Amino acid sequence: MSRYEPKTIESKWQAAWDAAETFKARRDPAKPKYYVLEMFPYPSGRIHMGHVRNYTMGDVVARYKAAQGFSVLHPMGWDAFGMPAENAAMERGGHPKEWTYGNIADMRAQMKPLGLSIDWSREFATCDPEYYGQQQAMFIDMMAKGLVYRKNAVVNWDPVDMTVLANEQVIDGKGWRSNAPVVRRELTQWFFKISDYSAELLSALDGLKDWPEKVRVMQANWIGQSRGLQFAFTTTGAPEGFDRLEVYTTRPDTLLGASFAAIAADHPLAKHLERHDPAVAEFTAECRKGGTTAEAMETAEKIGMDTGIRVLHPFDNSVELPVYIANFILMDYGTGAIFGCPAHDARDFEFATKYGLPIPVVFVPEGAEEADLDEPFVPMKSERVQYIRGFAGNDLQTGEDAIAAAIAECESRGIGRGVTNYRLRDWGISRQRYWGCPIPVIHCDACGVVAEKKENLPVRLPDDVSFDIPGNPLDRHPTWRQCTCPQCGADARRETDTMDTFVDSSWYYARFTAPHATTPTIAEDADYWMNVDQYIGGIEHAILHLLYSRFFARAMHATGHLPAKAIEPFNALFTQGMVTHEIYKTTDAAGRPIYHLPEDVTTFTVGDRRVTVLGDVAPPDPDMIPDINAWMQGLNDEGALVEVIPSAKMSKSKKNVVDPMNIIEAFGADTARWFVMSDSPPERDVEWTASGAEATFKHLSRVWALCSRIGDMPADHAGEGDAEIAKATAKAVDEITRAIETFAFNKAIAALYGLTNTLAKANGSTPAMKQAIRTLAQLMCPMTPHIAESIWTYQGGAGLCATAPWPKADPALLVDDTVTLPIQINGKRRAEISVPKDMPASEVEKIALADEAVVKFLAGAPVKKIIVVPGRIINVVI
RNA sequence: GCGGGCGUGGUGGAACGGUAGACACAAGCGACUUAAAAUCGCUAGAGCCAAGCUCGUGCGGGUUCGACUCCCGCCGCCCGCACCA
Numbered sequence: 001m002s003r004y005e006p007k008t009i010e011s012k013w014q015a016a017w018d019a020a021e022t023f024k025a026r027r028d029p030a031k032p033k034y035y036v037l038e039m040f041p042y043p044s045g046r047i048h049m050g051h052v053r054n055y056t057m058g059d060v061v062a063r064y065k066a067a068q069g070f071s072v073l074h075p076m077g078w079d080a081f082g083m084p085a086e087n088a089a090m091e092r093g094g095h096p097k098e099w100t101y102g103n104i105a106d107m108r109a110q111m112k113p114l115g116l117s118i119d120w121s122r123e124f125a126t127c128d129p130e131y132y133g134q135q136q137a138m139f140i141d142m143m144a145k146g147l148v149y150r151k152n153a154v155v156n157w158d159p160v161d162m163t164v165l166a167n168e169q170v171i172d173g174k175g176w177r178s179n180a181p182v183v184r185r186e187l188t189q190w191f192f193k194i195s196d197y198s199a200e201l202l203s204a205l206d207g208l209k210d211w212p213e214k215v216r217v218m219q220a221n222w223i224g225q226s227r228g229l230q231f232a233f234t235t236t237g238a239p240e241g242f243d244r245l246e247v248y249t250t251r252p253d254t255l256l257g258a259s260f261a262a263i264a265a266d267h268p269l270a271k272h273l274e275r276h277d278p279a280v281a282e283f284t285a286e287c288r289k290g291g292t293t294a295e296a297m298e299t300a301e302k303i304g305m306d307t308g309i310r311v312l313h314p315f316d317n318s319v320e321l322p323v324y325i326a327n328f329i330l331m332d333y334g335t336g337a338i339f340g341c342p343a344h345d346a347r348d349f350e351f352a353t354k355y356g357l358p359i360p361v362v363f364v365p366e367g368a369e370e371a372d373l374d375e376p377f378v379p380m381k382s383e384r385v386q387y388i389r390g391f392a393g394n395d396l397q398t399g400e401d402a403i404a405a406a407i408a409e410c411e412s413r414g415i416g417r418g419v420t421n422y423r424l425r426d427w428g429i430s431r432q433r434y435w436g437c438p439i440p441v442i443h444c445d446a447c448g449v450v451a452e453k454k455e456n457l458p459v460r461l462p463d464d465v466s467f468d469i470p471g472n473p474l475d476r477h478p479t480w481r482q483c484t485c486p487q488c489g490a491d492a493r494r495e496t497d498t499m500d501t502f503v504d505s506s507w508y509y510a511r512f513t514a515p516h517a518t519t520p521t522i523a524e525d526a527d528y529w530m531n532v533d534q535y536i537g538g539i540e541h542a543i544l545h546l547l548y549s550r551f552f553a554r555a556m557h558a559t560g561h562l563p564a565k566a567i568e569p570f571n572a573l574f575t576q577g578m579v580t581h582e583i584y585k586t587t588d589a590a591g592r593p594i595y596h597l598p599e600d601v602t603t604f605t606v607g608d609r610r611v612t613v614l615g616d617v618a619p620p621d622p623d624m625i626p627d628i629n630a631w632m633q634g635l636n637d638e639g640a641l642v643e644v645i646p647s648a649k650m651s652k653s654k655k656n657v658v659d660p661m662n663i664i665e666a667f668g669a670d671t672a673r674w675f676v677m678s679d680s681p682p683e684r685d686v687e688w689t690a691s692g693a694e695a696t697f698k699h700l701s702r703v704w705a706l707c708s709r710i711g712d713m714p715a716d717h718a719g720e721g722d723a724e725i726a727k728a729t730a731k732a733v734d735e736i737t738r739a740i741e742t743f744a745f746n747k748a749i750a751a752l753y754g755l756t757n758t759l760a761k762a763n764g765s766t767p768a769m770k771q772a773i774r775t776l777a778q779l780m781c782p783m784t785p786h787i788a789e790s791i792w793t794y795q796g797g798a799g800l801c802a803t804a805p806w807p808k809a810d811p812a813l814l815v816d817d818t819v820t821l822p823i824q825i826n827g828k829r830r831a832e833i834s835v836p837k838d839m840p841a842s843e844v845e846k847i848a849l850a851d852e853a854v855v856k857f858l859a860g861a862p863v864k865k866i867i868v869v870p871g872r873i874i875n876v877v878i
Numbered sequence: 879g880c881g882g883g884c885g886u887g888g889u890g891g892a893a894c895g896g897u898a899g900a901c902a903c904a905a906g907c908g909a910c911u912u913a914a915a916a917u918c919g920c921u922a923g924a925g926c927c928a929a930g931c932u933c934g935u936g937c938g939g940g941u942u943c944g945a946c947u948c949c950c951g952c953c954g955c956c957c958g959c960a961c962c963a
Contacts, residue, residue: 214882218958221881226962249963262963302961328961338963346879347961378879423962542958605905679890679902687890692903698916699902705917746891750901757901822897827944829897867943873896877943 001711001794004704006668010786014115022802023062023117025073027528034070035529036062037509039537039545040077043125044084045103047110049579049650049688050538052660053676057576057745058536059116060677060782064740066117067781067806073529075512076111076118078104080125081132081436082501087177089467096435097463100127110661114669115785117802122515126504127435131511133458134520135503136440140451141559143441147193150449153428154266157185162471163432184288189430190439190497194551198223198422201550210572212683215542222543224423226250229407230335231416233261233311236320239276242269245311245323248334248421252410253402256389257341257362259352261311262304262324266331273307273325280305280325287327302351303327314415315391326351334421342376349376363387366396427548429500434465434473436498444485444492453486459494472496505545506552509535509569510562520561530566539575546573574743577685579676581656583645584612595655598690599662601642611635612642647687658688667697670784674700677745677783699753700787703776706760707791710773713766722768728758729772730813736779737806745783752780770795775807823848824875825857833874841868848874 017023027033038058041051055076062074078100085096104125124131142148156165160178164187175182194201202223205216229252232244245261263270265287274281283305304324313319321339328347329338342352342359352359361370363385365377370388379385381399388394392405407418430439438459440452452459462480465473474480474496485492507520513529514522553569556562562569584596596614603612613635635641650657663672675696680686732755739748759772774795781788781801792801816837821844823831831853835844845866848854858878865877 214958217882221959224959224962228963247963251963326961328963330962333962335963340963345963347963421962539957610904681891684884684891689890689903692890695903702917747901750892753901820897824896824944827896827942832897865943867896869896869944873944875896875943 001704001708004701004787006670006700006786009790010113010115010669013786013789014112016789016800017115017117017802020800020803022800023066023072023074023119024121025075025119025529026071027525028071029528031069031071033073033529034062034065034534035073035513035532036065036534037075037512037532037536039535039541040079040505040508041107042079042082042084043100043103043107045106047107047660049658049660049676051111052114052672053579053682053686054536054538054576055111055114055116056673056676056783057574057682057743058534059114059118059673059785060740060745061534061536062117063782063785063802064806066802067778067804069805072117073122073512074116074118075122075515076116076120077123077508077512077515078107078125078127079501079505079508080104080127081498081504083433083435085435086433086467093467095463095465097127097461100125100435113664114660114673117785122512124511124515126437126501126508129458129460130516131508132437132504133460134511134517135437135499135507136452136457136459137454138507138520138556138559138561139440139499140454141561142192142555143451145555145558147196147555147558149191149193149426150188151191152186153189153191154184155187155189156182157187158182160470164430187430189428190499191426191428192551192555194427194548195422195424197551197554198225198424199420200554201424201547202422204550204568208568208570208573211570212573212575215539215546215573215575218542219547222424222547226421226423227403227407228252228334228419228421229410229416230419231314231410233314233321233339234317235323236310236312238269238309238323239272242272242309245269245337246335247337247339248419249339251341251344251399251403252406252416253387253390253392253399254341254344254362255313255339255406255410256315256391257343257360258313258321258339259342259358259360260322260324260340260348260355262326262329262338262340262351264329264331264336265325265327267325267329267336269307269309269323269337270325280307283325287325302347302354304351304355306355314410322357324351324355332425333423343373344376344378346376346378349373360389362389363402427500427502427551429503430497431500432472432475432496433498434461434467436501437504438474439495439497439499441495442483442485442492443495444488444490446490447485447487447492449495450485450487450492456486474498502544502548503552506548507556509549510553510556510566520556523563526561526566527563530563530569532570534572534574535570536574536576538578542575546570574682576682577680578649579688580647580685581650581658581688582647583654583656585643585645586614586639586641595653596642597655598658603644610644612644613640614642615640647685649685650688663693667693668700668786670700670787671697674749674784678749679746682743682745699756700784702760703756703780703791704787706756707773707777707794710766710769711794713769715766717766719762719764719766719768721762722764725759725762725764725768725772726810727813727816728755728762729775730809732779733775733807733809734814737809740782748779749783752776752783755779777801778804778807819871821848821872821874823851823854824873825854826877827875830854830857837871841870844868844870844874848876 036058038054062072066072080100085100088099089096158165158175158178158180160180161175165175165182174180202220202225205220208216228248228250230248232246235243235245265284270284274284304326307323307325309323310320311323313321340348340351342348343361359373364370366384366386384396384398386396390402392409410416438461440457440459442450442452444450462477465477481494483492483494509532510521510526514525549569553562554567557564557567581598584601586594588594601612601614602617603610632641660672671693675693676686732751735751736748755776774792774797777788777791778801785802789801818834819837820832820834822829831851833847833851835847845868861878863876863878867875
């Protein structure tokens with residue numbers, strides 16, 4: 001066996017797998033299926049280390065499951081619509097389509113050398129008309145089911161780029177690209193009725209046992225269920241049509257602490273008032289102005305304006321409360337109107353203090369007397385407090401109990417009703433962009449808004465568009481909008497909004513089960529392959545993508561495109577950590593930071609100091625440096641000394657990136673794959689270090705050398721220790737199997753190091769050594785499939801290692817005949833003994849007490865108690 | 879503010895309530911070499927320069943024969959949400 005040359009063997013085995021169609025997913029009723037999916041990439045043009053880590057994890061699972069006898073589906077595609085393609089077209093010319101498909105080709109070419117066990121025959125991009133046409137068909141089905149609707153919504157509008165911006169695209173109140181002040185504008189937008197499923201999306205989280213707790217909690221918070229009372233105040237002095245004011249509260253128990261009511265600036269009453277009163281208009285404009293960012297919200301002062309309108313307290317019509325318009329009331333939560341209870345709500349307290357409103361106390365801490373408050377008293381709802389102004393019992397009780405009693409009491413008095421509210425709002429999917437899935441509807445003067453006929457799908461994006469003028473090219477296309485009404489046949493106009501790209505990624509997992517079908521899915525395929533057994537991706541998609549996918553699967557079931565079992569599409573979810581790297585920084589004369597790529601710096605140790613300098617410099621001879629501080633100061637004065645900032649997510653702007661292609665070029669894919677799986681647990685961040693990558697390559701070279709050495713052994717070499725080798729191998733099989741099952745890839749790799757070290761030191765018989773290294777190859781195969789194939793073949797393994805059944809550990813080899821038991825005296829380890837594994841406890845006890853070291857420690861003291869945990873430990877208490 | 883998570887050698891990290899620090903990186907020493915690289919071997923939590931002992935998993939308590947692990951209270955860091963009535 002020659003030297004370890006990853007480049008040669010990796011392309012060789014990739015070709016062999018291709019030729020054998022090793023990874024083609026086949027519907028095989030005789031086998032259990034396993035569907036493993038990594039979140040598909042956006043085709044930016046370059047793969048990065050995060051991709052390598054994500055896809056390697058999926059690949060380990062896929063290859064392992066295949067070896068376990070599952071029929072595996074492991075596909076790959078492209079989340080290909082979206083703004084960057086249009087931005088590129090605006091900046092550099094060209095067409096988003098060419099840019100996108102060019103990037104896909106580039107990225108595919110970068111991914112293939114990783115040797116992933118992907119069924120490439122199922123590949124698609126969401127911008128393929130065959131894909132988005134089926135998405136349009138489902139949109140039409142969803143319209144028919146009432147899951148789609150249009151309404152006016154306030155959006156962030158960029159007046160220069162003439163487009164709607166997402167909240168994340170608004171920076172300091174300005175458009176992220178145009179830098180123009182963003183205006184709030186009301187547009188008619190398309191929505192999916194995800195709110196129909198709020199309760200179910202929440203309750204079904206409990207069933208997702210194999211999802212990270214963190215993600216379930218984040219989703220639950222996002223859906224934001226609350227239970228409260230909705231009721232109407234009677235108003236006085238209000239304009240016609242506003243004689244009642246509906247409010248929602250989660251604290252109806254504090255109703256007798258009400259001192260004012262407040263409405264949002266966008267509340268219908270406020271809007272009515274602003275039309276007739278310039279002062280109100282000025283105030284509501286002020287409310288709307290504030291930034292939408294979190295910090296702006298945080299620091300914004302609470303302001304209000306007394307409308308002069310009064311509401312009557314529902315329990316006592318002689319009590320009148322003023323109605324304010326206030327900037328901290330949100331129109332799209334509850335009813336957009338509240339009653340304020342300053343004593344028990346921080347915001348209401350701040351507001352009441354500012355405007356000199358009364359602060360009536362409803363309850364006090366257990367055992368306390370009523371007193372004026374310097375700050376609001378807001379206990380946990382589970383805390384017991386003494387009610388003073390309760391109306392459903394002035395007892396010592398928890399807020400929870402009081403709220404339930406208050407709702408019941410109000411309902412019986414005919415004041416309002418108990419209501420469950422959700423923060424989750426309907427999903428606005430309209431985008432005024434070109435590079436997205438066209439919404440397949442038609443506007444007809446006679447018939448209104450009508451769905452396109454399915455036989456006319458896909459509604460294709462026109463190719464002849466330009467991006468030299470801001471705005472949506474579909475709007476200004478000379479002919480694309482022209483069409484005929486599917487209902488009456490008259491001339492009509494196409495919708496020019498396209499869908500949010502989150503729609504594209506909300507069902508791609510289902511499409512992979514039948515990627516070329518002329519319907520969105522095919523029942524038999526979806527039935528066989530769904531659900532995704534293991535989904536792997538970044539935590540950044542914990543909320544939106546996963547929640548939308550859960551909704552979409554339900555919508556697909558409701559429209560007949562997925563079986564009932566698939567309404568929760570992802571059985572298990574794993575969120576992997578990031579790949580991080582140190583950041584190398586110097587500063588220019590003006591003190592501005594300059595960042596440097598890892599390959600542009602050199603690090604060495606001088607004494608106990610780690611020094612990083614610019615350039616490819618040879619390490620200095622430590623003896624030549626009499627004064628390290630002076631020497632480093634010198635480097636600093638030259639501008640050569642680099643500041644090392646602790647590891648952070650790889651990002652282009654900080655230049656702390658390592659290009660996977662450079663690593664594959666230098667060390668091969670197996671090294672890259674092994675390294676990203678080693679050391680750190682997969683859910684945590686892993687730090688990429690040059691020395692680590694190099695060390696990995698050295699290790700693989702050692703395995704190669706070991707294989708070579710075993711290959712050179714004479715066939716009749718007897719050696720010794722075959723039993724120990726078999727045991728070590730069995731233990732490794734057991735350990736690695738369990739590690740992979742539990743996503744503890746770092747532990748699997750630690751065990752692989754262990755077995756390799758054992759074999760390197762062993763001197764077994766030739767057949768025993770060959771058997772052991774073949775097993776080692778199989779165990780390595782999920783992480784480093786190429787070198788595994790080479791070793792497997794070289795050592796006489798039959799067929800491909802990738803298709804060989806996973807090794808099983810003989811249980812008899814996993815238990816040792818004798819065990820070493822530590823002996824503790826009063827919980828401190830003092831000695832150890834070796835005993836046969838099934839020796840009765842009483843015998844063990846005797847031997848332990850007779851042990852020389854134990855006798856010495858006991859020094860004749862009486863033994864109070866002795867605990868023998870079989871096979872584990874002995875503890876002597878004196 | 880609310881919610882979730884984490885704190886172990888120089889570093890990444892192991893450890894069903896049962897020998898803390900597996901495995902690896904970095905480091906040091908040695909062998910081979912004219913030399914270096916590569917390779918191989920050894921050392922390594924801290925302290926008492928050794929056998930051995932003492933102390934050690936953020937801090938303080940508790941439960942237990944026994945606690946990195948479980949419970950209570952602090953401290954620190956990370957992440958998510960955030961004017962949600």
